[in-house]
Amino acid sequence: MTPITVLVSVDSNSILLGAKEFVTYLRNLVANYNMDSLVTVLETVSLGSYNGVTVQVLPDDVYYSIKSKDDVRKIVEEHLLKGRQVWDLTIDKSSIKPAEKFELKEIRIVTRNIGSIDPKNIDEYIARDGYFALSKALKMKPEEVIKEVKDSGLKGRGGAGFPTGLKWELTAKVQADQKYVVCNADEGEPGTFKDRLIMEGDPHSVIEAMTIAGYAVGASKGYIYIRGEYYNSVENLRKAIKDAYEYGFLGEDILGSGFSFDLTVRLGAGAYVCGEETALLESIEGKSGKPRLKPPYPPENGLFGKPTVINNVETFANVPQIILNGASWFKSIGTPNSAGTKVFCLAGDVNRRGMVELPMGVTVREVLYGFGGGVRGGRELKMVQTGGLAGTFIGPDKLDTPLDYDSMRKYGVSLGSGVILAIDSSHCAVDIALNTMEFFRHESCGKCTPCREGTRLACEILEKMTKLEATQEDLSYLEEIASLTADASFCGLGQSINVPLLSLINNFRNEFLKHVNEKECSVNLCKKPEKKAKAFIK
Amino acid sequence: MAVCERHEELYEELDSYIDQVKDKPGILIGVLHKAQEIFGWLPQEVQEHVAEKLNLPVSEVYGVVTFYNHFSTKPKGKNEIKVCLGTACYVKGADRVMDRMLEELGVQLEEVTPDGLFSVHAVRCLGACSMAPVVLVGEKDFYGKVTPDMVTKIISAYKRGGSHE
Ligand SMILES: Cc1cc2nc3c(=O)[nH]c(=O)nc-3n(C[C@H](O)[C@H](O)[C@H](O)COP(=O)(O)O)c2cc1C
Numbered sequence: 001m002t003p004i005t006v007l008v009s010v011d012s013n014s015i016l017l018g019a020k021e022f023v024t025y026l027r028n029l030v031a032n033y034n035m036d037s038l039v040t041v042l043e044t045v046s047l048g049s050y051n052g053v054t055v056q057v058l059p060d061d062v063y064y065s066i067k068s069k070d071d072v073r074k075i076v077e078e079h080l081l082k083g084r085q086v087w088d089l090t091i092d093k094s095s096i097k098p099a100e101k102f103e104l105k106e107i108r109i110v111t112r113n114i115g116s117i118d119p120k121n122i123d124e125y126i127a128r129d130g131y132f133a134l135s136k137a138l139k140m141k142p143e144e145v146i147k148e149v150k151d152s153g154l155k156g157r158g159g160a161g162f163p164t165g166l167k168w169e170l171t172a173k174v175q176a177d178q179k180y181v182v183c184n185a186d187e188g189e190p191g192t193f194k195d196r197l198i199m200e201g202d203p204h205s206v207i208e209a210m211t212i213a214g215y216a217v218g219a220s221k222g223y224i225y226i227r228g229e230y231y232n233s234v235e236n237l238r239k240a241i242k243d244a245y246e247y248g249f250l251g252e253d254i255l256g257s258g259f260s261f262d263l264t265v266r267l268g269a270g271a272y273v274c275g276e277e278t279a280l281l282e283s284i285e286g287k288s289g290k291p292r293l294k295p296p297y298p299p300e301n302g303l304f305g306k307p308t309v310i311n312n313v314e315t316f317a318n319v320p321q322i323i324l325n326g327a328s329w330f331k332s333i334g335t336p337n338s339a340g341t342k343v344f345c346l347a348g349d350v351n352r353r354g355m356v357e358l359p360m361g362v363t364v365r366e367v368l369y370g371f372g373g374g375v376r377g378g379r380e381l382k383m384v385q386t387g388g389l390a391g392t393f394i395g396p397d398k399l400d401t402p403l404d405y406d407s408m409r410k411y412g413v414s415l416g417s418g419v420i421l422a423i424d425s426s427h428c429a430v431d432i433a434l435n436t437m438e439f440f441r442h443e444s445c446g447k448c449t450p451c452r453e454g455t456r457l458a459c460e461i462l463e464k465m466t467k468l469e470a471t472q473e474d475l476s477y478l479e480e481i482a483s484l485t486a487d488a489s490f491c492g493l494g495q496s497i498n499v500p501l502l503s504l505i506n507n508f509r510n511e512f513l514k515h516v517n518e519k520e521c522s523v524n525l526c527k528k529p530e531k532k533a534k535a536f537i538k
Numbered sequence: 539m540a541v542c543e544r545h546e547e548l549y550e551e552l553d554s555y556i557d558q559v560k561d562k563p564g565i566l567i568g569v570l571h572k573a574q575e576i577f578g579w580l581p582q583e584v585q586e587h588v589a590e591k592l593n594l595p596v597s598e599v600y601g602v603v604t605f606y607n608h609f610s611t612k613p614k615g616k617n618e619i620k621v622c623l624g625t626a627c628y629v630k631g632a633d634r635v636m637d638r639m640l641e642e643l644g645v646q647l648e649e650v651t652p653d654g655l656f657s658v659h660a661v662r663c664l665g666a667c668s669m670a671p672v673v674l675v676g677e678k679d680f681y682g683k684v685t686p687d688m689v690t691k692i693i694s695a696y697k698r699g700g701s702h703e
């Protein structure tokens with residue numbers, strides 16, 4: 001009999017559906033039937049579909065979606081033991097891969113290994129060209145590495161879109177006895193879970209990229225600053241770092257090149273503003289994560305006052321492939337001004353939620369329908385939030401906007417961290433605005449008055465609106481606050497509150513007006529008598 | 539007193555950790571993580587102790603503790619129930635889950651149940667949005683696609699004293 005491999009999709013999302021228990025149960029059953037030598041059960045990361053836990057049986061290439069231990073038993077007893085496919089659990093490969101008719105061109109650069117390798121096994125990473133880019137880079141001059149990254153057109157995937165090669169070059173140019181490379185893995189944007197899945201599914205790609213960055217800019221120490229709540233990512237990263245040290249990809253004299261690099265994981269402690277790069281550096285220094293005044297920027301004066309490169313997880317994960325395949329290969333993907341791919345996180349009221357990597361320039365509609373299979377339950381689409389909480393809310397009329405670094409400037413649609421959150425017609429725009437502002441109010445670090453007070457006032461007015469007690473003056477005041485706060489705030493958090501708020505008001509002005517003039521909520525969600533405030537409190 | 543002795547042990551555990559990491563730069567947050575893991579929360583005495591061991595002003599430690607959501611200056615229930623109110627969860631009805639959770643346990647947000655077993659907390663996105671709405675009990679027990687009607691069942695799994703399973 002040919003050996004059989006069973007891949008079980010285990011990621012943060014499928015764990016919620018019992019994936020871990022299923023794996024244990026599956027292994028036990030396989031052992032009970034004495035099939036250990038024939039059947040290998042592997043945990044793999046996201047296979048992309050979340051209606052149940054996705055399981056792939058190889059070499060038959062059959063996909064199952066399992067929801068219970070009984071389903072696991074069926075697969076073992078029927079498929080593995082008797083070689084009979086269990087049809088009622090079988091899912092169409094097309095539900096794993098995007099529907100044809102939208103011709104979604106999934107291109108996997110940063111997600112290439114996710115789901116294909118065991119993230120805890122460094123050998124599997126190496127088998128897929130892992131650490132080849134590092135050895136190639138170490139044979140190049142640091143300037144050549146930087147030039148390759150610069151020529152590729154890679155820009156930051158953490159939201160701001162700054163050219164990565166340029167950032168490295170600036171850091172390389174500063175003379176200093178010590179420099180640092182920092183990975184921003186704080187991923188706090190509601191609706192975003194891509195960095196988590198990358199770190200869980202392919203931790204070595206981030207480690208390899210950071211080491212390459214260290215070599216390019218002349219840094220000997222790196223930190224990965226990661227959300228404390230991301231237990232699986234932390235675990236996988238720590239294991240990966242340990243293995244990389246053992247194999248000589250980290251530590252002293254890497255691959256005999258004379259270059260040394262150390263890497264440490266630092267846990268965040270739950271503050272959204274720590275995703276802002278200078279606040280993050282403060283936090284690594286052990287202080288409250290309040291943003292610093294810029295300039296000076298981190299390449300000049302960063303961690304512990306030393307020149308520092310700081311990049312997002314997804315940005316880093318692109319680097320090894322760029323070094324291996326060259327800048328022109330990378331540039332050939334995406335749009336002229338936005339090279340490469342973007343990982344999108346699709347959530348909300350759609351049929352299929354999850355993560356998908358697509359070339360830059362893909363439209364909102366393609367992601368929503370091609371990957372997401374459209375709005376759930378046949379409801380009507382009301383709006384889509386793109387880019388994260390500091391991003392934009394758009395109406396269905398803007399679905400054909402291509403998403404890249406120009407979409408904000410050209411169409412007022414934000415790319416941000418790649419969130420696509422679909423919201424159907426059962427939701428109230430004012431209520432969504434309140435939820436959004438409550439987040440900002442809670443996460444405002446309090447360092448500057450405009451943001452601290454502006455977010456508080458905005459919440460108060462919105463709360464009044466959801467109680468149907470606000471007036472038209474309140475609405476005008478709200479718009480004014482949004483603009484004033486954005487203008488006067490110290491950092492990107494306060495500076496961006498006008499984007500979501502004004503996009504909601506502008507797209508759904510009639511709905512806001514109805515709340516203040518007719519004291520009516522279009523979907524009957526807001527009611528006069530005490531509607532509970534859902535404040536985040538510490 | 540038994541309680542004090544137990545405390546002594548906890549302090550010893552913390553001190554041995556501090557001694558290991560003391561010389562690393564910027565380690566305060568790491569130490570506080572450890573302290574909260576050991577004590578469950580960060581009472582003032584613990585904060586003062588950390589300040590003394592790390593040679594920092596108490597005010598700095600206090601400033602850091604109050605800045606970060608993860609650190610708590612109030613005791614928490616044995617099982618910390620976190621309900622995500624991030625946007626993706628919110629649009630999938632997380633507020634109704636929250637309401638039911640509080641009602642079922644008869645507490646306010648952040649308040650500990652009289653038996654000490656539970657406290658309920660509102661949190662921002664937990665990075666599991668495709669399973670929205672999401673509830674996290676303790677550090678690792680995730681529940682996805684939670685409806686208000688599932689609340690009783692989730693709670694009851696922890697009522698028998700132990701954590702689930
Ligand atoms: C309030 C705020 C929160 C942010 N949160 C994150 C985050 O969670 N992850 C991230 O990579 N960048 C975040 N950023 C952007 C970072 O400041 C910075 O631009 C980024 O880490 C640079 O990396 P990149 O060039 O690779 O994108 C945030 C910015 C602001 C203003």
Ligand code: SF4
Nearest residue numbers: 446447448451491494
């Ligand atoms: S804008 Fe808000 S988050 Fe940024 S420094 Fe000011 S108070 Fe803090």
Ligand code: FES
Nearest residue numbers: 622624627664667
């Ligand atoms: S919004 Fe709740 S997990 Fe992301």
